[in-house]
């Protein structure tokens with residue numbers, strides 16, 4: 001019996017009657033004993049309908065969450081009450097419920113109410129030892145079956161497909177679940193494609209690598225598995241994005257891929273479609289004989305695909321996408337990440353895990369506990385690959401890839417995706433790839449032209465008032481505003497400030513608990529707090545519909561981080577706006593910022609060009625060199641009251657250091673008399689007397705390495 005058959009128990013018994021249980025086409029008929037646990041727990045679970053209560057919740061009132069934590073806890077933020085869809089349940093409670101819901105996910109739509117009693121039985125109706133094993137078992141007695149068969153009774157629902165006798169048998173349609181997974185056409189919390197979706201096709205694509213397969217132009221010609229196609233149609237994807245046009249045939253041809261495409265252009269589908277196509281066509285893998293469990297060991301998950309992502313929220317989102325495209329299929333996605341109850345995640349893994357989405361730290365933990373084997377991994381994916389291979393993560397990635405039982409590079413398919421890919425990381429990435437295709441849609445690290453990018457000169461001390469100006473002027477119309485700051489502390493401070501000013505804001509950063517992070521994201525996504533202050537933890541990958549404005553309150557020091565941050569808007573062909581506050585602390589980014597703006601046909605403020613030209617002098621004021629008293633940028637008219645347009649005359653007058661060059665920059669392009677640009681800003685003047693690059697700006701005070709909180 002195959003452990004991957006997750007048809008309902010009753011249906012399964014029927015179908016088993018006519019099944020040749022000994023036939024198992026693509027996996028070894030191991031002579032391992034079936035773990036006692038499967039049958040045994042079936043017995044304990046008893047008949048259908050008995051509700052399983054996890055050990056740590058037994059005897060507790062149902063009002064407590066799955067972690068045993070009371071529902072009420074501190075939120076610094078506005079209105080972070082649970083979403084109606086979640087009915088007061090934190091994500092971890094969702095993990096417990098409905099059959100197709102067992103992976104949870106950050107969206108409130110993760111519930112599958114119709115089948116709770118089935119999915120929470122343990123061992124199913126067969127009961128006792130002879131029943132279907134809960135776990136993947138290895139040809140054991142009592143109908144335990146072999147891996148990949150029908151033994152996974154725990155958590156199944158009628159909509160879960162199965163792999164029976166070498167055939168993929170899709171589960172039954174479930175309109176409720178469909179609504180939850182795919183939403184209604186007009187759902188605001190789903191990313192609808194925007195008016196510029198077709199324009200993705202105008203972006204030049206470059207492919208290098210030997211014998212790269214031809215791209216497809218439509219889904220219809222892709223030869224994707226019919227069930228996957230039907231799920232893609234349910235998701236209302238009409239045509240593939242450029243990265244998908246290439247990655248689908250490249251993936252199907254068994255090739256490795258390093259793909260670089262702009263933010264919001266469908267890279268997630270770019271790797272999920274080839275994985276799921278393969279899985280739906282070939283069924284469960286054979287478990288390598290040396291790595292299976294035994295009756296004395298804990299059960300292990302043997303995913304066929306491992307997808308690594310840098311943040312919990314992104315991992316959760318990929319899991320949601322995977323669930324969407326795995327609807328009615330035999331495959332079960334599963335997500336594990338830090339900050340959440342590991343026991344809960346282990347229970348999820350025990351129920352079956354075919355596509356594992358993980359953050360590296362938690363995966364290493366589970367590998368060390370022997371709960372996951374990578375021996376059956378056919379696809380290894382690094383999403384945000386450049387981030388995953390930078391100094392923060394690289395050792396863990398190497399440990400996972402090289403220090404465990406994952407097939408070597410020649411015996412797996414490796415796919416890497418990102419919107420940015422610094423050259424040195426590309427070189428490093430080669431360690432994990434073989435004969436790969438390198439795909440670029442647009443220039444590596446370019447931004448989407450769907451994002452209108454503005455850069456405003458704002459001194460540090462003026463940022464708050466400028467921000468308020470922007471937020472007040474914003475005609476929100478249901479749009480969401482995401483504000484990036486550099487430190488966790490600043491995220492809290494700014495969020496509190498906005499709340500005090502009566503703006504509905506929340507915050508997300510690495511010092512908040514996972515529950516707080518999830519709630520913040522939910523309340524932002526749902527529009528109850530349409531302003532979210534975030535650190536870099538929210539910079540990559542998050543696909544939140546209706547983010548109409550990204551504000552870089554603090555610019556990052558790395559241009560690639562800028563690309564990812566502003567990429568939270570202007571996705572899937574929609575238009576978006578980004579505003580970045582620039583001041584002397586950001587001189588490091590100026591040149592690359594100008595290149596990026598120019599390339600994306602964005603307006604480059606004249607003053608920014610001047611900053612760039614004078615960059616060599618830009619940082620010297622602090623050292624008391626050029627800045628002292630002379631050559632003040634501002635005294636030459638930038639922000640001087642006489643210049644009118646540049647604001648209010650600055651605070652400190654010119655001359656404090658600066659040395660921004662001696663040009664008259666009055667009336668820079670596009671400025672009106674609003675207060676932002678010159679709102680006390682003193683480009684050359686600096687009341688602290690430190691000049692450009694002085695210690696107060698862009699320094700590290702209060703800076704927390706965002707990496708420390710990424711898990």
Ligand SMILES: Nc1ncnc2c1ncn2[C@@H]1O[C@H](COP(=O)(O)OP(=O)(O)OP(=O)(O)O)[C@@H](O)[C@H]1O
Nearest residue numbers: 191237239240241263264265266267268541543572
């Ligand atoms: N073929 C398609 N047709 C319509 N919508 C699509 C298609 N492919 C992806 N999308 C939608 O586009 C949005 C962005 O996709 P996705 O999150 O995969 O982008 P990405 O390239 O991974 O972005 P990032 O670089 O920020 O991670 C999602 O809401 C997704 O559902």
